[in-house]
Amino acid sequence: MSSQAKYSQPDENGYYGRFGGAYVPEMLYSNVENLKENYLKIINDESFQKEFNTLLKDYAGRPTPLYYAGRLSEKYGTEIFLKREDLCHTGAHKVNNTIGQILLAERLGKKRIIAETGAGQHGVATATVCALKNLECIVYMGEKDIARQAPNVARMKMLGAKVVPAVSGSKTLKDATNEAIRDWINNPNDTYYLIGSVVGPHPYPDMVARFQSVISDEIRKQLKEKKGTELPGYVIACVGGGSNAAGAFYHFMEDESVQLIAVEAAGLGVESGMSAATTQLGTVGVLHGSKSYVMQTEDGQVVEPHSISAGLDYPGIGPMHANLFATKRAKFMNATDDEAVAAAFELTKLEGIIPALESAHALAVLGKIKFKKDDIVVVNLSGRGDKDMDTYIKKLQS
Amino acid sequence: MNSFQKLFSEKNKNILSIYFTAGFPELNDTNVILRTLEKHGTDMIEIGMPYSDPLADGPVIQNSGMKALQNGMTIKLLFDQLKGNKEKINVPLILMGYLNPVLQYGFEKFCADAKAVGISGIILPDLPITEFENEYKNILAQNGLNFIFLITPETSDERIKKIDEISEGFIYAVSSSSVTGRDQDMSAQKSYFERIKNMRLKNNVLIGFGIKDRETFTEACKYASGAIIGTAYIKAIEKGGDIDIETQTFLNSIL
Ligand SMILES: Cc1ncc(COP(=O)(O)O)c(C=O)c1O
Numbered sequence: 001m002s003s004q005a006k007y008s009q010p011d012e013n014g015y016y017g018r019f020g021g022a023y024v025p026e027m028l029y030s031n032v033e034n035l036k037e038n039y040l041k042i043i044n045d046e047s048f049q050k051e052f053n054t055l056l057k058d059y060a061g062r063p064t065p066l067y068y069a070g071r072l073s074e075k076y077g078t079e080i081f082l083k084r085e086d087l088c089h090t091g092a093h094k095v096n097n098t099i100g101q102i103l104l105a106e107r108l109g110k111k112r113i114i115a116e117t118g119a120g121q122h123g124v125a126t127a128t129v130c131a132l133k134n135l136e137c138i139v140y141m142g143e144k145d146i147a148r149q150a151p152n153v154a155r156m157k158m159l160g161a162k163v164v165p166a167v168s169g170s171k172t173l174k175d176a177t178n179e180a181i182r183d184w185i186n187n188p189n190d191t192y193y194l195i196g197s198v199v200g201p202h203p204y205p206d207m208v209a210r211f212q213s214v215i216s217d218e219i220r221k222q223l224k225e226k227k228g229t230e231l232p233g234y235v236i237a238c239v240g241g242g243s244n245a246a247g248a249f250y251h252f253m254e255d256e257s258v259q260l261i262a263v264e265a266a267g268l269g270v271e272s273g274m275s276a277a278t279t280q281l282g283t284v285g286v287l288h289g290s291k292s293y294v295m296q297t298e299d300g301q302v303v304e305p306h307s308i309s310a311g312l313d314y315p316g317i318g319p320m321h322a323n324l325f326a327t328k329r330a331k332f333m334n335a336t337d338d339e340a341v342a343a344a345f346e347l348t349k350l351e352g353i354i355p356a357l358e359s360a361h362a363l364a365v366l367g368k369i370k371f372k373k374d375d376i377v378v379v380n381l382s383g384r385g386d387k388d389m390d391t392y393i394k395k396l397q398s
Numbered sequence: 399m400n401s402f403q404k405l406f407s408e409k410n411k412n413i414l415s416i417y418f419t420a421g422f423p424e425l426n427d428t429n430v431i432l433r434t435l436e437k438h439g440t441d442m443i444e445i446g447m448p449y450s451d452p453l454a455d456g457p458v459i460q461n462s463g464m465k466a467l468q469n470g471m472t473i474k475l476l477f478d479q480l481k482g483n484k485e486k487i488n489v490p491l492i493l494m495g496y497l498n499p500v501l502q503y504g505f506e507k508f509c510a511d512a513k514a515v516g517i518s519g520i521i522l523p524d525l526p527i528t529e530f531e532n533e534y535k536n537i538l539a540q541n542g543l544n545f546i547f548l549i550t551p552e553t554s555d556e557r558i559k560k561i562d563e564i565s566e567g568f569i570y571a572v573s574s575s576s577v578t579g580r581d582q583d584m585s586a587q588k589s590y591f592e593r594i595k596n597m598r599l600k601n602n603v604l605i606g607f608g609i610k611d612r613e614t615f616t617e618a619c620k621y622a623s624g625a626i627i628g629t630a631y632i633k634a635i636e637k638g639g640d641i642d643i644e645t646q647t648f649l650n651s652i653l
Pocket of ligand 1: 092093118119120121122196197198238239240241242243244245310311312356358359382383384
């Protein structure tokens with residue numbers, strides 16, 4: 001590890017500052033240890049890098065454009081660029097990670113892939129790479145989310161995945177994650193757990209961040225070409241678990257002149273009791289294998305969050321982001337359900353781009369920051385809005 | 399001598415440990431269950447602290463925990479219930495749960511309060527060895543609490559030796575790599591159990607997960623000092639019959 005990588009990389013035990021680690025029961029120890037021992041060796045290997053980069057380019061459609069949004073810039077009196085992750089194959093940044101992890105799983109000799117999903121984007125991206133690699137795919141999804149994300153459930157099935165409803169607890173993403181982990185405990189030898197965000201026990205947060213870091217790597221190069229500088233004034237991204245933000249921030253973390261803005265989902269409002277703004281409402285705890293901020297009761301029971309966007313509807317946050325928050329390296333803001341929907345309609349009207357509801361949260365803070373005219377502002381447009389058309393249509397009708 | 403060593407010095411075969419979830423079926427059943435378990439021949443008792451996200455548990459224990467939380471169970475309330483038990487219950491008591499609720503309660507306060515109500519051991523499956531050694535070992539030791547580690551068929555000999563070195567209560571051998579409550583074929587695990595037996599560990603070993611009747615209990619006891627039953631006991635009392643009678647019937651079917 002370079003001594004400069006203060007924020008972007010964990011220590012050898014998987015800690016970013018005081019957050020992270022691998023809080024797993026002994027049943028998972030050998031699996032997690034095996035990953036920890038091997039992931040860097042495998043992903044730094046030349047043949048891996050070659051296949052990974054080829055698939056990112058020819059299969060996922062990278063590099064994604066860095067688009068200068070002229071009319072949006074005019075509206076906010078600054079220079080706004082959109083990093084177009086919405087143009088990735090399957091419609092979101094999630095595929096960067098699933099391509100990386102499926103190549104890793106293949107090299108570890110695993111035959112059976114399991115994943116959790118909330119909105120279904122990660123489930124679809126996982127089912128996609130499993131079809132590509134002819135591997136068995138099982139996706140755990142909360143019973144409630146299955147009902148509210150029907151198109152993505154259909155996509156996963158068409159791609160050959162088995163979608164298993166999580167019926168425990170509150171029947172959403174948190175419980176789907178629990179079920180995936182239980183499956184892994186029960187199937188330690190042949191199964192690879194393909195996590196969808198920068199959460200989970202070490203080395204997952206670091207691994208997923210590395211696979212997503214292609215986003216900021218490209219932004220630097222694209223800005224250099226367009227503006228003659230690699231460094232923007234701001235990078236703005238939404239945070240559920242934090243993978244698209246980790247990717248967009250990654251290569252800027254150690255450049256302290258770049259303001260990193262992480263946007264959480266406030267739901268009906270941070271204080272409404274119906275929110276998913278983890279850093280505002282959470283306290284330090286252990287969830288899904290790592291120490292981070294967790295939305296929980298005084299007694300340490302994890303509470304169910306709320307957000308209009310299923311992808312941000314998670315009561316935790318990756319340990320890297322917990323550290324960015326605690327050290328104030330990133331600024332954490334939030335947007336309500338209504339603000340996100342309004343921002344989605346605004347982008348659609350001004351630029352002809354329908355964003356995912358998750359990404360709309362990042363757009364929703366543009367009006368809350370005082371930019372200078374010549375600031376360079378990059379918003380990570382993590383996904384497209386196809387999956388959210390039901391919600392948007394309802395708003396159009398009301 | 400700690401209370402586990404004392405138990406093993408008096409009896410080192412066919413030890414029966416029973417797990418139940420505090421606050422289930424009813425909020426205030428804790429002491430009734432403790433007494434009836436002791437009365438009908440249980441050698442050791444694990445008191446489960448319910449948690450919203452019990453990763454290592456199957457549906458039966460998950461549901462008992464959910465119900466217990468709905469009933470209003472908390473760690474604080476559990477300690478209140480356990481006050482005054484020190485003289486009444488003689489078998490070693492263990493608190494078993496997940497790390498997060500304990501961290502929120504405060505690890506030091508948790509250990510002090512556990513000691514005050516006569517707890518001997520703590521099981522937190524998601525507290526890893528590294529963190530145990532760095533942060534928590536001393537607090538546990540200062541309160542005379544033994545931390546119990548799990549091992550599985552996947553645990554290497556080297557790691558088992560390490561766990562044996564740092565343990566002073568007993569070693570909890572999970573019968574197969576699985577969550578609680580899955581049917582296990584104990585005889586299929588013969589080579590794993592024999593491997594442990596042949597390591598001649600300084601600590602006694604108890605086998606748990608999937609032990610549900612006399613047959614599985616007897617089989618497990620061939621290789622270890624005893625066995626632990628959780629899910630099967632929860633099933634026996636979840637129907638809401640008379641707890642004392644259900645417990646006696648259940649234990650008679652095992653012992
Ligand atoms: C388009 C999009 N953006 C963001 C997210 C949130 O995840 P993360 O915070 O890991 O980027 C999701 C998750 O489903 C998503 O689909």
